[in-house]
Amino acid sequence: MFPYKNSITIDRKNNRPIYLQLCDQIISFIRAGKLPPSTKLPGSRRLADILGIHRKTMVAAFDELIAQGWIVSIPSKGTFINSELPIISPVNLNSSFDAKSKKQLSGFDFFHNTYIDDTDLSLENDFYLIGDGVPDNRLAPIDEIAKTYRNISKKEYHKKLLGYSSIYGNKELRKTLVTYLNQSRGLDITIDNILITRGSQMGLYLSSQLLLQQGKTIVVGATNYSTADNTFEYSNGKIERIKVDQNGLNTQQLEMICKKKQVDAVYVTSHHHHPTTVTLSAERRMHLLLLAEKYCFAIIEDDYDYDFHYENSPILPLASNDYHGNVIYIGAFSKIIAPAMRIGYLVAPKDFILEAAKLRRIIDRQGDTLLEETLATMIKVGDVQRHCNKVIKIYKQRRDLFCKLLKDKLSDYLSFDIPNGGMAIWVNLDKKYNWEPISVEAKKRKLYISDWKRYDMINSGHNSIRLGFASFNEIEIPIIIDRLHEAILAATTL
Ligand SMILES: Cc1ncc(COP(=O)(O)O)c(C=O)c1O
Structure with missing residues (x-):
């Protein structure tokens, strides 16, 4: 017999009513071929006993499954998985099949895009993400x-x-x-x-x-x-x-x-x-x-x-x-x-x-x-223009502070020109060094240098990346430069 007790879990804290939780799971077993068409189900009283639930709840689940066409009740014979359902090759009961998992591979062929990065940019609060140059959303x-x-x-x-x-x-x-x-x-x-x-x-x-x-x-x-x-x-x-x-x-x-x-x-x-x-x-x-x-x-x-x-x-x-x-x-x-x-x-x-x-x-x-x-x-x-005038002043100050600290603390390792505008600085790392270990060390210090490999799509080896400054305030910028400094020191003395 199908191992109902071990396979069905009931979460009493879940807002979804128990009879629907039962339906969801029985449907997923049918869909996975674990309960094939015409399989006889235990009676509602027996299944309720097996699962430790009230019989009325089991009856409600059966009624719902009948209404949806998944099971049928045949008088004086019992309750069966609908024999009209298509036969699906059964999935091994011990396999890793999980209907809720979003990580399953598709059962069809389609185009795969190998060049778009899907990194989730929502990092923990004390992480700083330094990247392409984005606005400070706190000022929006x-x-x-x-x-x-x-x-x-x-x-x-x-x-x-x-x-x-x-x-x-x-x-x-x-x-x-x-x-x-x-x-x-x-x-x-x-x-x-x-x-x-x-x-x-x-x-x-x-x-x-x-x-x-x-x-x-x-x-x-x-x-x-x-x-x-x-x-x-x-x-x-x-x-x-x-x-x-x-x-x-x-x-x-x-x-x-x-x-x-x-x-x-x-x-x-x-x-x-x-x-x-x-x-x-x-x-x-x-x-x-x-x-x-x-x-x-x-x-x-x-x-x-x-x-x-x-x-x-x-x-x-x-x-x-x-x-x-x-x-x-x-x-x-x-x-x-x-x-x-x-x-x-x-x-x-x-x-x-x-x-x-x-x-x-x-x-x-x-x-x-x-x-x-x-x-x-x-x-x-005029709201947009007013906002624009406000943030331009702020970003200019941030650019100046970022550039000053970069120059004061890191000019032994990298060079850059102060940008006339925008939200990022194009930084050239001395060819003696490499961004790979620096970004690893930075991550250990909760500084995430995002996507830096994508600045050299043709592998020319220019060793330059963008460091976005606009989204950090005057308290954060010194912390970021310090973390970057520590990361460079750690990476270069390895
Ligand atoms: C050069 C450039 N073009 C286009 C975009 C896309 O901008 P949007 O967010 O308006 O789609 C960006 C985003 O950073 C960008 O840097």
């Missing part, structure tokens, strides 16, 4: 967001905002962004040129899907934002790399490639090159635009941290000088407000926006209308 204007969200959720908006709506995203936000981007970035766009996305990443994905299918060529920097590389590869694009120096992407080298082969797109983080943080020079900006016009390629301009420029005003994007419809301009509020505010925009010629909207329709019907309306209101009443 959460009260303003909550207040505005609550106000716009009130009655009169219900009909307007809670239904299915435009595949281009919330119209009020699109209208607001037209003014915002034209004024702040020197663009000259209308509402037809703008699609709302969930962060810059969706803009990257939509663009690469539309541009790169069928193995089209995209040119990127020798060092590049690795997730952009991943996105292009996922879209079947062929990546060509060009050098990056103090002036950003080397456009002379790009021109040489264009002379030899068809280039379909160029990806550029013009404001602060990711990962090295340098700004694309004015000369190269003009050159890149001229090449795009001449060779008819798209420029994907990822302006992920436009607002964070500390020495002078932010440099206007390439999109502000695009007179021939070559630039696809991507931005978001993930860095200005917080990464969880999944609102971004894709700016491009109208025909491209239409196709991007259709594609987005397939993966995300329309975005988050209420949140988008909230953001539109916050931009209009």
